[in-house]
Amino acid sequence: MPEGHTIHRLAGDLGIRFGGRALRAASPQGRFAEGAALVDGKRLTGTDAHGKHLFLGFAGAGWVHVHLGLYGKVAFGDGPAPEPVGAVRLRLHTGAGYADLRGPSTCELLTDADKDALHARLGDDPLRGDDGEAAWARISRSRTPLATLLMDQATLAGVGNVYRAEVLFRHGIDPRLPGNRLTHGQWTAIWADLAALMREGVRNNRIDTVRPEHLPEAMGRPPRVDDHGGEVYVYRRAGLPCHVCGTEVRTERLAARNLFWCPGCQPPAPA
């Protein structure tokens, strides 16, 4: 599901599957009918991802910009495309395979200039090889809680609710710590960790954040299955014991999103 790793993975998969080829495009659901008609029959020249934004370049037609939002999905299939099931906003296909896009919050056609403007309002992306210093410049002068800053796409692009909860846990940082109380050393460690975790997320197409020494087998506990499909420390584990210290994982609404942390492993910094 859609944090930055999903989008980068999609950009890669779409490039491998369809790159360089002329594609048929349609909008069975109808809400992208005009855009689909404009790229129909055009060659896919390249794909790009920045944070949670996906871009598909079509020769002579510009860029299809997709944001999956909370519910969006892309489903791939081999062979000729069957009758569309459900609300398919955009279907791309060749005779040999197809991709169906459902439920995106955005699916629109952009010019190069539109795309540039979008990049300009997005922050550093751990999956684009950025060094994180522009993000640090904003974080280090903000009194906003770090948990909120990590999800501000203008500061940092691609991190969502799972990665923010998990990376703060891995670094033992209280999510409510104001940005300007973080040290540069802590930030470079967080940035490097995010880049590594998210690269692994792209590879595996799921979010795993638990260190090998904390996996249940290594802790002498029975294996577990997290219902969102990856191994995590605190995300959506409210009320359950922390895998590391046993303290009950807490949850709270912060800036209209659910936040999860372990008060034992992520104690408040001294004032």
Next chain:
DNA sequence: GGACCATGTCTAC
């Protein structure tokens, strides 16, 4: 079949 929930973001008050 309906209620509810979700890894996101924008807009209006």
Next chain:
DNA sequence: TAGACCTGGTCCC
């Protein structure tokens, strides 16, 4: 900060 919105999965009746 509340509500809206895009959709599908899960749970309950």
